Amino acid sequence: EAGVAQSPRYKIIEKRQSVAFWCNPISGHATLYWYQQILGQGPKLLIQFQNNGVVDDSQLPKDRFSAERLKGVDSTLKIQPAKLEDSAVYLCASSRGGADTQYFGPGTRLTVL
Amino acid sequence: EDKVVQSPLSLVVHEGDTVTLNCSYEVTNFRSLLWYKQEKKAPTFLFMLTSSGIEKKSGRLSSILDKKELFSILNITATQTGDSAIYLCAARFGNEKLTFGTGTRLTIIP
Numbered sequence: 001e002a003g004v005a006q007s008p009r010y011k012i013i014e015k016r017q018s019v020a021f022w023c024n025p026i027s028g029h030a031t032l033y034w035y036q037q038i039l040g041q042g043p044k045l046l047i048q049f050q051n052n053g054v055v056d057d058s059q060l061p062k063d064r065f066s067a068e069r070l071k072g073v074d075s076t077l078k079i080q081p082a083k084l085e086d087s088a089v090y091l092c093a094s095s096r097g098g099a100d101t102q103y104f105g106p107g108t109r110l111t112v113l
Numbered sequence: 114e115d116k117v118v119q120s121p122l123s124l125v126v127h128e129g130d131t132v133t134l135n136c137s138y139e140v141t142n143f144r145s146l147l148w149y150k151q152e153k154k155a156p157t158f159l160f161m162l163t164s165s166g167i168e169k170k171s172g173r174l175s176s177i178l179d180k181k182e183l184f185s186i187l188n189i190t191a192t193q194t195g196d197s198a199i200y201l202c203a204a205r206f207g208n209e210k211l212t213f214g215t216g217t218r219l220t221i222i223p
Binding site for chain 2: 040041042043044045048056089091098099101102103104105106107109
């Protein structure tokens with residue numbers, strides 16, 4: 001079974017620029033999550049999708065972050081404009097349902113200069 | 114606010130030693146507790162615990178949950194250099210969201 005795929009693996013941008021990350025979950029997994037992990041901290045949930053609907057986006061900074069999962073499979077997370085404090089690893093995870101084990105992708109390391 | 118606290122923050126031991134990692138949580142409608150191992154970037158799943166007092170075991174790793182005292186431990190026996198990683202604990206609360214601790218960085222010296 002293929003795991004969660006993410007791209008790019010690394011991204012370096014300057015502040016105020018825009019950036020987008022892509023995630024392809026495990027086949028058949030209805031629930032998809034985006035997490036932000038700042039160095040030295042645990043992952044923090046940004047947004048949770050169930051199929052193509054948003055379940056929880058309470059910790060997503062909506063003035064600059066957006067995410068979509070239009071067809072209920074792949075998802076993109078965008079930051080526009082980026083700030084220095086957005087430097088982190090962005091992890092995508094998926095699960096069969098909200099109460100099931102979450103499996104993580106390799107992450108994207110974002111550096112904002 | 115739901116909270117998960119892990120200790121110690123970091124631990125350095127020699128190969129062959131046994132280690133115990135701790136995770137405590139403050140609960141609002143607690144459902145389950147999960148342990149992940151994070152090497153480089155992607156956390157990989159180790160255990161999910163839902164019942165108190167029942168040990169889960171996988172090779173040299175084992176974990177147990179105490180729902181009365183609100184904590185879990187992860188034990189690793191006969192440690193190897195490949196066990197060096199950050200170990201993350203996460204608690205699932207009533208809304209099914211996972212709240213992660215900051216992790217324990219384990220370093221195994223050959």
